[in-house]
Amino acid sequence: xxxxxxxxxxxxxxxxxxxxxxxxxxxxxxxxxxxxxxxxxxxxxxxxxxxxxxxxxxxxxxxxxxxxxxxxxxxxxxxxxxxxxxxxxxxxxxxxxxxxxxxxxxxxx
Amino acid sequence: xxxxxxxxxxxxxxxxxxxxxxxxxxxxxxxxxxxxxxxxxxxxxxxxxxxxxxxxxxxxxxxxxxxxxxxxxxxxxxxxxxxxxxxxxxxxxxxxxxxxxxxxxxxxxxxx
Numbered sequence: 691x692x693x694x695x696x697x698x699x700x701x702x703x704x705x706x707x708x709x710x711x712x713x714x715x716x717x718x719x720x721x722x723x724x725x726x727x728x729x730x731x732x733x734x735x736x737x738x739x740x741x742x743x744x745x746x747x748x749x750x751x752x753x754x755x756x757x758x759x760x761x762x763x764x765x766x767x768x769x770x771x772x773x774x775x776x777x778x779x780x781x782x783x784x785x786x787x788x789x790x791x792x793x794x795x796x797x798x799x
Numbered sequence: 800x801x802x803x804x805x806x807x808x809x810x811x812x813x814x815x816x817x818x819x820x821x822x823x824x825x826x827x828x829x830x831x832x833x834x835x836x837x838x839x840x841x842x843x844x845x846x847x848x849x850x851x852x853x854x855x856x857x858x859x860x861x862x863x864x865x866x867x868x869x870x871x872x873x874x875x876x877x878x879x880x881x882x883x884x885x886x887x888x889x890x891x892x893x894x895x896x897x898x899x900x901x902x903x904x905x906x907x908x909x910x911x
Contacts, residue, residue: 720898730905732803
């Protein structure tokens with residue numbers, strides 16, 4: 691089935707470093723969504739983006755909706771140990787909700 | 800506070816049993832989705848529904864069926880559970896215009 695191209699697949703960083711991950715698609719979406727999933731839990735919505743070019747922040751997280759509507763990125767600044775988890779991007783359109791494969795983030799104290 | 804609630808966090812069922820996984824949302828969303836999540840395979844769409852009594856197959860519908868009799872409730876049915884259906888099952892709901900979508904807490908199903 692259709693899946694977004696999310697990279698990197700995994701990251702292992704030092705506490706305090708900044709992190710960047712991105713998603714690309716061959717399709718256009720109305721909305722880009724970024725989620726974080728902790729082990730054994732459902733994904734939790736972090737940021738929602740609704741307009742091409744939109745840049746939105748949520749605390750140390752910043753995400754952007756690409757101008758072409760086919761890509762998005764998520765930045766995490768000054769990472770902390772509780773940032774550990776899997777981050778998913780998703781494109782949401784009319785009756786479609788498509789996910790990337792996820793970026794697994796590990797933060798070394 | 801938006802809510803998507805799955806009926807069970809953990810389930811253990813025997814091979815051949817009929818299994819019902821329930822999902823309820825309180826956001827008046829048109830769209831509801833069922834995914835399964837397995838290590839290394841990401842989130843795979845089983846079925847989705849865009850309206851009451853409407854359903855569409857996702858990428859891996861074999862061995863599953865769904866029911867949406869009311870807008871707020873979307874049920875996933877394993878007609879005859881098999882061990883290869885052991886997985887984490889995730890329900891999500893979202894508006895039809897493609898705004899936010901929210902997940903339930905997940906159901907870890909083990910078929911023995």
